Amino acid sequence: xxxxxxxxxxxxxxxxxxxxxxxxxxxxxxxxxxxxxxxxxxxxxxxxxxxxxxxxxxxxxxxxxxxxxxxxxxxxxxxxxxxxxxxxxxxxxxxxxxxxxxxxxxxxxxxxxxxxxxxxxxxxxxxxxxxxxxxxxxxxxxxxxxxxxxxxxxxxxxxxxxxxxxxxxxxxxxxxxxxxxxxxxxxxxxxxxxxxxxxxxxxxxxxxxxxxxxxxxxxxxxxxxxxxxxxxxxxxxxxxxxxxxxxxxxxxxxxxxxxxxxxxxxxxxxxxxxxxxxxxxxxxxxxxxxxxxxxxxxxxxxxxxxxxxxxxxxxxxxxxx
Numbered sequence: 194x195x196x197x198x199x200x201x202x203x204x205x206x207x208x209x210x211x212x213x214x215x216x217x218x219x220x221x222x223x224x225x226x227x228x229x230x231x232x233x234x235x236x237x238x239x240x241x242x243x244x245x246x247x248x249x250x251x252x253x254x255x256x257x258x259x260x261x262x263x264x265x266x267x268x269x270x271x272x273x274x275x276x277x278x279x280x281x282x283x284x285x286x287x288x289x290x291x292x293x294x295x296x297x298x299x300x301x302x303x304x305x306x307x308x309x310x311x312x313x314x315x316x317x318x319x320x321x322x323x324x325x326x327x328x329x330x331x332x333x334x335x336x337x338x339x340x341x342x343x344x345x346x347x348x349x350x351x352x353x354x355x356x357x358x359x360x361x362x363x364x365x366x367x368x369x370x371x372x373x374x375x376x377x378x379x380x381x382x383x384x385x386x387x388x389x390x391x392x393x394x395x396x397x398x399x400x401x402x403x404x405x406x407x408x409x410x411x412x413x414x415x416x417x418x419x420x421x422x423x424x425x426x427x428x429x430x431x432x433x434x435x436x437x438x439x440x441x442x443x444x445x446x447x448x449x450x451x452x453x454x455x456x457x458x459x460x461x462x463x464x465x466x467x468x469x470x471x472x473x474x475x476x477x478x479x480x481x482x483x484x485x486x487x488x489x490x491x492x493x494x495x496x497x498x499x500x501x502x503x504x505x506x507x508x509x510x511x512x513x514x
Contacts, residue, residue, distance in 0.1 A: 196249040197265050197494040198480035200467075203255065205282075206233040206241035211397050214286030216375055220488035227397075231283050234490035235466060237276035240384055247483065255492075268463035268495040274307075278446055278513060280466060280490050281378040283314075285321065285370040290402070291345055291390040293412045294383070296364035303408065305385055309364040312380035313441045313448055315511060316358040317470065321374025323358075324349040325423055326366050333415045340406070345390045352423050359440045359450075360423045365414040377468060379513045381445050387412055433457045435507075451510045453502070458512060460499035467491045467502065468511040474504035 205221065213230030221232070233241040236255065243255040250258070255276055263271040271277075294310035301307060314323070324346065327336070331348045339348050349367065352358075354374065362368055367389065370376070388402065389409035396402045428436035428450075435453020442448075459465045459478075467476055468490040475482045478497040485491070485502060493500045502508060 194480055195265075195496060197258075197262060198478060198497045199248055200476045200478060200483045200497065200500065201248070201250065201492045201494065202246050202483050202489060203235060203243040203492070204246045206236055206243065207231070208233065208241075209397070211394065211402075212285055212287040212289055214284040216284045217282060217488070220486075228286060229284060231281050233279065233281050234468070235276075235278070235280040235492060236382070238279065238382055238384060265496040266464060266494045270463070275382045277382055278466065279380050279382045280468060280513065281380070282488065283370065283374075283376050283378055285372060285374045285376075287372050287394075288392055289370040290388040290392070291324065291349070291367065291369045292386050292388050293367045293409050294364050294385055294387070295412050299365070299412060300383075300385055303411070306383065308381055308383045310381050310383040310385055311364045311443060311445050312362050312378055314360045314362070314370075314376040314378050315440065315448075315450065316354045316356055317375045317377060319355045322351055322353045322371030323360055323374065323423060324351050324369040324371060325360050325362060326350050326368065326421060327413075327415065327417065329417070331415070333410065333413075336413070336415070337410070340390060343393070350422070354423070355425075358423055358425050361421045361441050361443075363419040363421045363443070365412055365419050366421045367409075367413045377470065377511055379441075379446055379448050379466075379511070389413075428452060431456065446513055448511065448513045451512060452507055453510070454504045454507050455502070456508075456510070457499060457501045459493055459497070461514070462495060463514055464495050465493040465500060466513040467493060467500065468513075469508060470511055471509035472504045472506055474502065474508060477501045477503070
């Protein structure tokens with residue numbers, strides 16, 4: 194049997210950050226000490242490479258599997274390089290910096306990488322706030338004046354959020370996570386972040402964190418052409434079982450949310466990332482199954498074909514392709 198025909202589960206990669214919290218301890222017995230800001234749950238990156246946690250491929254890294262079995266893992270459109278998507282859980286106990294990420298072309302032209310970062314966030318519980326994009330009419334000059342005066346937040350669209358709110362952030366959208374926000378993030382595999390303001394905060398070492406004002410101003414889309422924003426679309430019946438809603442569909446990924454005791458997907462020639470946000474059960478392919486646990490991200494490789502998720506009660510799933 195090809196071990197890539199099975200769903201794959203991974204050990205999370207944690208990042209202790211000055212603005213992090215401890216909420217992930219509800220689901221994670223292995224949480225390190227300190228303010229844990231991010232759990233990289235599926236990652237092929239130099240700052241974290243996911244390790245398969247069980248099954249015949251236990252101990253193997255996602256990066257290694259991608260390089261050795263790219264088309265079997267990713268699909269026929271794999272053109273080399275890293276696994277294309279990264280999935281995180283983020284616990285913002287305090288505000289994140291006001292920041293922006295380049296797109297692919299800008300990353301190359303600035304000489305900082307070959308891939309930009311388009312991302313999206315699903316809010317996992319009530320509370321917190323998001324800053325997404327510039328308010329209508331804010332120009333670069335307005336933004337620079339506000340930055341000099343320490344009032345950059347006045348230029349941003351701010352919204353208090355509830356469980357189920359969703360934000361799509363194309364590359365070049367200036368943004369920040371507000372205090373008290375817990376989210377699941379799907380993004381391009383990239384960690385290029387230009388900080389434009391950090392609310393006067395210092396890092397865990399007691400020193401101000403580096404700012405990237407020049408790069409940020411060159412990256413922010415002041416025209417508003419990139420789009421994006423916060424939505425909360427309704428659920429509708431899904432032909433495979435339960436209800437669903439499409440959250441994002443762009444050139445880099447599609448993301449949907451499902452509520453079901455039994456549902457299926459895949460078989461489209463590419464991989465599926467299935468994150469169990471609530472409930473427990475099994476995730477199966479024709480080759481076998483693994484346990485689904487709360488706040489666990491699993492990968493169904495392209496070669497594995499269709500998948501089936503069955504819950505002991507209703508499952509809340511985030512599915513990305």
